[in-house]
Amino acid sequence: MAVADVTIVSLDGVEKSFGAVRALGGVNFSVSRSECVGLVGHNGAGKSTLMHVLAGTAAPDKGRIVIAGVEQRQYSAARAKDLGVRCVFQELSLCPNLTVAENARVFHPALRGFNWRRKAGKLIVDKLDEIFPDHGIGASDLIQDLSIGRRQMVEVARAFTVSDRPADLVILDEPTSSLDAHTAGQLLAFVRRSVANGVSCIFISHILGEVLRNCDRIAVMRDGKVVVADRAEAFDRNKLIAAMGGVHQSEREVNSASVPTGRSQAPVRVRALPARQSEGVELIAHEGEVIGLAGLAGHGQTDLLLSIFSASTRRRVGVEVAAPVALVAGDRQSDGIFPQWSISENIGVRSLSKLRDGLLISRRREDDLANAWRDKIKIRTPDMHNNILSLSGGNQQKALFARALASDAAIVLMDDPMRGVDFGTKLEVYALIREEARAGRTFLWYTTETDELKNCDHVYVFRNGAIVADLARDEISEERVIQSSFAGAH
Amino acid sequence: MSALAPPAPRQSAGINWRRLARALLPALSLTLVLAAIAWLNPRAISYFGFTLMLNLAVPIALATIAQMFVIAGNDLDLSIGTFVGFVCCVTATWLKDAPLVGAAMLLGCIGVYAALGALIYLRNLPSIVVTLGMSFVWQGLAILLLPKPGGKAPDWLLAIMGVKPPFIPFPILAAVAIAAVSYFGLMRTSYGAILRGSGGNAIAIDRAGWSLLKAKAGLFALTGLFGVLSGMALVGITTSADANIGNGYTLLSIAGVILGGGEFVGGRVSPIGAVIGALTLALAASPLLTFMHIPPDWQVAANGAILVIVLAARVMISQKGRE
Numbered sequence: 082m083a084v085a086d087v088t089i090v091s092l093d094g095v096e097k098s099f100g101a102v103r104a105l106g107g108v109n110f111s112v113s114r115s116e117c118v119g120l121v122g123h124n125g126a127g128k129s130t131l132m133h134v135l136a137g138t139a140a141p142d143k144g145r146i147v148i149a150g151v152e153q154r155q156y157s158a159a160r161a162k163d164l165g166v167r168c169v170f171q172e173l174s175l176c177p178n179l180t181v182a183e184n185a186r187v188f189h190p191a192l193r194g195f196n197w198r199r200k201a202g203k204l205i206v207d208k209l210d211e212i213f214p215d216h217g218i219g220a221s222d223l224i225q226d227l228s229i230g231r232r233q234m235v236e237v238a239r240a241f242t243v244s245d246r247p248a249d250l251v252i253l254d255e256p257t258s259s260l261d262a263h264t265a266g267q268l269l270a271f272v273r274r275s276v277a278n279g280v281s282c283i284f285i286s287h288i289l290g291e292v293l294r295n296c297d298r299i300a301v302m303r304d305g306k307v308v309v310a311d312r313a314e315a316f317d318r319n320k321l322i323a324a325m326g327g328v329h330q331s332e333r334e335v336n337s338a339s340v341p342t343g344r345s346q347a348p349v350r351v352r353a354l355p356a357r358q359s360e361g362v363e364l365i366a367h368e369g370e371v372i373g374l375a376g377l378a379g380h381g382q383t384d385l386l387l388s389i390f391s392a393s394t395r396r397r398v399g400v401e402v403a404a405p406v407a408l409v410a411g412d413r414q415s416d417g418i419f420p421q422w423s424i425s426e427n428i429g430v431r432s433l434s435k436l437r438d439g440l441l442i443s444r445r446r447e448d449d450l451a452n453a454w455r456d457k458i459k460i461r462t463p464d465m466h467n468n469i470l471s472l473s474g475g476n477q478q479k480a481l482f483a484r485a486l487a488s489d490a491a492i493v494l495m496d497d498p499m500r501g502v503d504f505g506t507k508l509e510v511y512a513l514i515r516e517e518a519r520a521g522r523t524f525l526w527y528t529t530e531t532d533e534l535k536n537c538d539h540v541y542v543f544r545n546g547a548i549v550a551d552l553a554r555d556e557i558s559e560e561r562v563i564q565s566s567f568a569g570a571h
Numbered sequence: 572m573s574a575l576a577p578p579a580p581r582q583s584a585g586i587n588w589r590r591l592a593r594a595l596l597p598a599l600s601l602t603l604v605l606a607a608i609a610w611l612n613p614r615a616i617s618y619f620g621f622t623l624m625l626n627l628a629v630p631i632a633l634a635t636i637a638q639m640f641v642i643a644g645n646d647l648d649l650s651i652g653t654f655v656g657f658v659c660c661v662t663a664t665w666l667k668d669a670p671l672v673g674a675a676m677l678l679g680c681i682g683v684y685a686a687l688g689a690l691i692y693l694r695n696l697p698s699i700v701v702t703l704g705m706s707f708v709w710q711g712l713a714i715l716l717l718p719k720p721g722g723k724a725p726d727w728l729l730a731i732m733g734v735k736p737p738f739i740p741f742p743i744l745a746a747v748a749i750a751a752v753s754y755f756g757l758m759r760t761s762y763g764a765i766l767r768g769s770g771g772n773a774i775a776i777d778r779a780g781w782s783l784l785k786a787k788a789g790l791f792a793l794t795g796l797f798g799v800l801s802g803m804a805l806v807g808i809t810t811s812a813d814a815n816i817g818n819g820y821t822l823l824s825i826a827g828v829i830l831g832g833g834e835f836v837g838g839r840v841s842p843i844g845a846v847i848g849a850l851t852l853a854l855a856a857s858p859l860l861t862f863m864h865i866p867p868d869w870q871v872a873a874n875g876a877i878l879v880i881v882l883a884a885r886v887m888i889s890q891k892g893r894e
Contacts, residue, residue, distance in 0.1 A: 138778060159780035174778055176771035178838040183764040187779050193761040223590070 087114045089281055090250055095144030097130055104130040106305035112250060117272060117282040119296030123325050126302040128285050132252050136168035137161035165249035167240040169256055173232055177225040181205055181218060181235055191245040208238040212271040213264055233259045237268060252283045269295050287377055289321050289567050301325055326563045350492055350523040354399035355385050357546030364541050366523050371514060373537030374527040375562045381546030382527040386494045407431055407490035409481050411497040417481045418469050425451035425465045427480050431488040454483035458513060475506035482510060486517060495526045511536050531559040542566060597831045597844040600881055601851045604859060611862040618740055625742035628853035630805035632746050634820045635827035635849040636753045636842060637797035642828050643840045644770045644790040646698035650706035651798055651824050655817030657713040658802025663722025663812035681795035688791025692784050713814035720813035724806045732807030746846050753842035766790055770838025826878055827852050830885060
């Protein structure tokens, strides 16, 4: 390494699992004084978990954390702050009901006494002036009244303010995601100035151009490990993408206007224009097609699915739906299952009109429906009257699929439904989806797992709430999707 | 700062308007009720009239401030009414006959409140369940102390509540003092920001290294403190106690907080607004209805209807302001 300076943070063999999901599988990582390290990786590669470990908000299951040459055994968020480790989290950690100055006070216990409000306000506004000279934010503004971009500016500025404890290492997790190009540029310039003054930074971004231009060193994460770490000059866009996706491929510029080939001639079932799409591509789904929605998490895929779902019951501008719709929720615990109900009831709830006998629900028909789907989709339970929570996660998800497929819906929307589902179950569900598609159902499938896109007839890649690529079946590949997801950052 | 971005001036003007509207709404509803009273009975707008009409406003304002502290932490206290009743009973018996024992009991009550806050935080219990249970505990204890109405308020308390200051009626002075103290404590002190922040974004407060346990216990202890003050003030006015005397205060206090611009979640409360809300409710309760010649049999129902109208108006206006 060129800057063989003092190492201020190093992680050694850090592992962390959430239930059955292994988020970090033995990470080795270090940051030197006065260094800006870029951290890149695809969805779920473990970047955010790594940051939580560093910031002390998640305890690792295994491994060593060494800060300023001392191994940390009782590491916590408070300890991290004492040691000068600051973190700007992706989900904002400001109190919306407090003013800008009061949020600075929350961060600095030393700001107290008679005129703490003035001191806190001066501290944060001076830092905002330094980073974003034309920010237009006042110390007494309430956070809830600020736009999302300005909130992010406050959050970033707060991480760099210094009262009684130092700021030696500042971790920035997607700090530019809500900033426009102008303010993002101001922030990056400030990061470079701070690094020149001896502060270290970890910079996480999906915008590869920012990382390549501003970092001294880049670490690439994949499947919970740091797979490559080297000086920034050693990388270019293609090398980074290859390291993230694991396949070498020459750069093919994605042309979002390219006319897709080989679309089905069957009638159009869904036609939808994402809300933030200014012109051009709209999502089109024909009868019997499986349409994939790809791209980085949270770039508008779920929003589009939800607007298609609501368009099935009332008119919406820009969305046309020609058949009944069912939705398989992504977060099955909060949006999917009814935890107090039996498996049968959970399956039957989308088909109540079919199960009705007079005013009441016919128990017999509900059971018939549930048992038919148990056999078809292989839900592993001795009795469909058992509570839904008696099933494993994968089988709960199967019950949710059964709910959608048992209904009269000709269009099934799937919001990343395979999260945390085991491989065997996945294969069974893939086969079922193909079978149902052949029978004429249309599937719109948002997935964060690129492998699943191979089951799709057509894939739309989303970025910033808009469709940026429109891939026909023979064009679908992991590199292609990653390319499009990261395009626009040249 | 010299070169503002083009959209900035427009936006900040919008913010100021919104904040102003939010702050002035409670005062507006109080003005409306006062205007109605003045129109119905001009003689009520006098020193004597206000002293009479706002007779019960002081304990209601104190109970509302008590409720405001738990609401600031995203909780709700359904036991404040029976707690006020219990405090009344203690004040009219023990505090009069054996002041030291009585004072110790009241301090113990505040400790119980702090412990409830700690319990709710540590076991992650819903506060409405815990406080609903506690409401029966307080009620039971009150009945044990004073099976039938009676007791007598300590003389010093009667003297305080009976003060007749020149020019400005006592309840108005007391309301201003309550608003000033609670505003300063919650909105201006540096720890008050932490307390409110714990209702706004508890994770952020935790990540910044503050103890959420302390914050929750602190908010509940403040509720207990103001509940005790409310009960003492109530006995100072009524001179004797009754185990059921405070039962209506639970809902009145919640309505007062919301009327005063507070919200059930998000740590958004306003002490000044809460006191104004309590005054509005105290006036809208019996004086206004009596002047409207509504028979006493119908007053409770009419009071409820006024509450619904005023709260609905507030929600509608604040929704408009948000757009």
